[in-house]
Amino acid sequence: MQKQKLLINGERLRLELERFAGFGGTENNGVTRLALSEADRRARDYFRSCCEELGMTVTVDDMGCMYATLPGVDNKPPIVIGSHLDSVKKGGRFDGVLGVLTGLEVVRTLVDNQIKPNMPITIVNFTNEEGARFEPSMMASGVLSGKFDKEVMMEKTDEDGITFGEALRSIGYEGDEANRLREAAALLELHIEQGPILEKEGLSIGVVECVVGMACYEIEVTGESDHAGTTPMSMRKDALFGANNLINEIRKRLSVLDEELVFTIGRVNVYPSIHTVIPNKVIFTLEARHKDMEIVNAVKGIIEGLSSLGVNEGCEVTATKLWERDTVWFEPELCQLLEQSTESLGYSNKRMVSGAGHDAQFIASFVPTAMLFVPSINGKSHCEEERTAWEDCEKGVNVVLDTVLALLSK
Numbered sequence: 214m215q216k217q218k219l220l221i222n223g224e225r226l227r228l229e230l231e232r233f234a235g236f237g238g239t240e241n242n243g244v245t246r247l248a249l250s251e252a253d254r255r256a257r258d259y260f261r262s263c264c265e266e267l268g269m270t271v272t273v274d275d276m277g278c279m280y281a282t283l284p285g286v287d288n289k290p291p292i293v294i295g296s297h298l299d300s301v302k303k304g305g306r307f308d309g310v311l312g313v314l315t316g317l318e319v320v321r322t323l324v325d326n327q328i329k330p331n332m333p334i335t336i337v338n339f340t341n342e343e344g345a346r347f348e349p350s351m352m353a354s355g356v357l358s359g360k361f362d363k364e365v366m367m368e369k370t371d372e373d374g375i376t377f378g379e380a381l382r383s384i385g386y387e388g389d390e391a392n393r394l395r396e397a398a399a400l401l402e403l404h405i406e407q408g409p410i411l412e413k414e415g416l417s418i419g420v421v422e423c424v425v426g427m428a429c430y431e432i433e434v435t436g437e438s439d440h441a442g443t444t445p446m447s448m449r450k451d452a453l454f455g456a457n458n459l460i461n462e463i464r465k466r467l468s469v470l471d472e473e474l475v476f477t478i479g480r481v482n483v484y485p486s487i488h489t490v491i492p493n494k495v496i497f498t499l500e501a502r503h504k505d506m507e508i509v510n511a512v513k514g515i516i517e518g519l520s521s522l523g524v525n526e527g528c529e530v531t532a533t534k535l536w537e538r539d540t541v542w543f544e545p546e547l548c549q550l551l552e553q554s555t556e557s558l559g560y561s562n563k564r565m566v567s568g569a570g571h572d573a574q575f576i577a578s579f580v581p582t583a584m585l586f587v588p589s590i591n592g593k594s595h596c597e598e599e600r601t602a603w604e605d606c607e608k609g610v611n612v613v614l615d616t617v618l619a620l621l622s623k
């Protein structure tokens with residue numbers, strides 16, 4: 214007979230998710246819990262008290278990241294579970310907090326069942342994942358992984374001119390650099406999908422193989438401003454008509470590269486933007502994401518060759534790369550463990566990629582890391598309508614628990 218699987222307490226998980234939704238809760242059932250705000254402080258304080266009640270030790274690093282550790286029989290590098298407690302303005306009740314409460318529910322289940330792990334288990338709350346109050350996003354994990362400079366981050370200001378460093382001190386969460394996450398046996402982040410795929414395919418779990426690479430460009434089209442009434446059409450250099458042609462070409466050429474490629478022209482500025490004046494300048498952005506960097510490179514080739522397409526209405530075209538990021542692949546063995554746990558629990562699943570950024574992608578540079586997605590209802594996130602079915606949250610946490618048990622028995 215098959216051994217009964219250890220399962221989490223789904224009701225307790227739901228109650229905690231609802232309690233956290235109260236820290237910065239909005240009128241329309243969303244959450245505004247900006248990093249290092251009063252609401253964030255209350256969520257942190259409550260999270261700390263929950264962990265201490267379980268006999269965990271809570272430390273804080275110099276970026277304000279919290280680490281709650283359940284000691285192991287052996288003092289080995291820990292298994293780390295977590296995500297972030299901050300939200301965007303008028304965000305949802307699941308983004309980030311689900312990953313932190315996953316850790317809490319896993320540890321509570323171990324403690325309930327008197328399982329003493331042979332290595333420590335740490336729950337992490339990464340500071341300022343969203344970058345909604347202080348840019349950039351994934352700020353603390355960026356510093357931990359050496360991608361961002363701490364001193365520069367400390368000086369980042371919010372819209373009231375308060376620096377990140379000041380905010381950290383004012384809520385009492387400036388800790389010690391010695392407490393930073395440096396090594397771990399594994400890091401597991403459960404997160405809502407923030408897209409429509411799992412729901413559309415009727416699946417409960419997504420095993421995330423990577424965070425996709427991307428490239429972002431700013432394209433400037435320069436024409437000439439003249440009077441809108443007196444200049445014949447044949448004698449114009451209209452930057453907007455030029456940009457329009459270029460946008461059509463971009464759409465046509467990128468659409469045939471690969472069906473998984475996503476690309477967005479998210480910002481278009483027209484100058485001088487006066488209805489009686491022919492536009493002399495248009496600036497627009499193009500960002501494209503794909504897991505295969507060869508596809509991303511093909512996009513770069515197309516964008517950098519725009520000026521030679523002969524569709525620019527006599528305007529000058531320059532394409533400037535703002536930034537790019539390589540695909541981050543998660544640890545294949547951990548992905549396999551997550552998949553095995555999902556299968557053994559009988560949950561429907563698929564392998565997928567993350568189009569959005571997450572702390573896990575930075576931590577993956579120095580810790581074996583993997584991510585799991587649960588469905589977002591209507592694909593919605595970063596808004597008050599963000600929802601995930603309770604049973605899907607529960608399933609996701611069960612998979613993490615089962616994977617932790619597998620790692621402990623290795």
Ligand SMILES: [Zn+2]
Binds near residue numbers: 308309342404
């Ligand atoms: Zn998130």
